[in-house]
Amino acid sequence: MTIPADRPHVLMMSEITADGKLTLKKGASSKILMKYMAHETELLLHNTRAEYDAIMVGANTIRIDNSFLTVRYVPGKSPLRVIPCSMADIPLDANVLGPDAPTAIAVAEVAPEERIEAIKKKGAHVIVAGKNHVELPLLMKILREQFGVKNLMIEGGPTLNWHMLHDRLVDEIRLIHLPFIVGGSDTPSLVGGMHIDNENEMIRLNLKKYYMCGSNLVSEFDVLYTQ
């Protein structure tokens, strides 16, 4: 793993159906699909979390899934939980604001002070990274320089995945393939955001490894950004 000087090394890890979807339908929790992951794959996911300094998901995943983002199924330390939430409007009863692991909420300068104070009262760090919305390159720099984060994994959702890829901040992708098709043109898929206009804008990947983990196929890619 090569660690860049100015940001953490970033792994995107996700459970996806055979048609590339992350949930059953728009607004549904991915926990429903995760129930169908093989136990060996749950261990892989939690072992990966234990290997990483920090884990990040988008604010909407917290609102919908209310994830804990901790290491529970294997021995090991839970990573720093990082949630970009520009207006600091994360629910104050969210599981990530609980005491199980350290948490940093990344906000923009425009976030209301009283929400920032309420988050701090819950014991979480607040990182101001950007004027009107969270700027991910700046957040990565702060995590590296001020929090000593050398490697970070992101577990979605599609909006965060798209912004991280678009900002050229993802080094590796690891996919846990679930043998289901769910369909739905508005069902969240691995990467959301804007469509591209031509093939020059495709983000190229190098498939470096694939293997079975219990009953799940796992594939691993390096991200090859063109210069």
Ligand SMILES: NC(=O)c1ccc[n+]([C@@H]2O[C@H](COP(=O)([O-])OP(=O)(O)OC[C@H]3O[C@@H](n4cnc5c(N)ncnc54)[C@H](OP(=O)(O)O)[C@@H]3O)[C@@H](O)[C@H]2O)c1
């Ligand atoms: N299968 C899986 O592995 C998996 C994993 C995770 C999530 N999911 C599913 O994905 C769905 C949620 O995905 P989503 O696309 O709606 O939301 P998301 O990617 O989880 O969160 C996006 C939100 O994060 C906040 N944010 C702040 N700064 C950002 C930035 N610079 N770039 C990107 N986001 C930023 C924004 O909310 P504010 O405007 O409030 O700041 C934005 O709307 C859920 O259904 C969940 O179950 C599946």
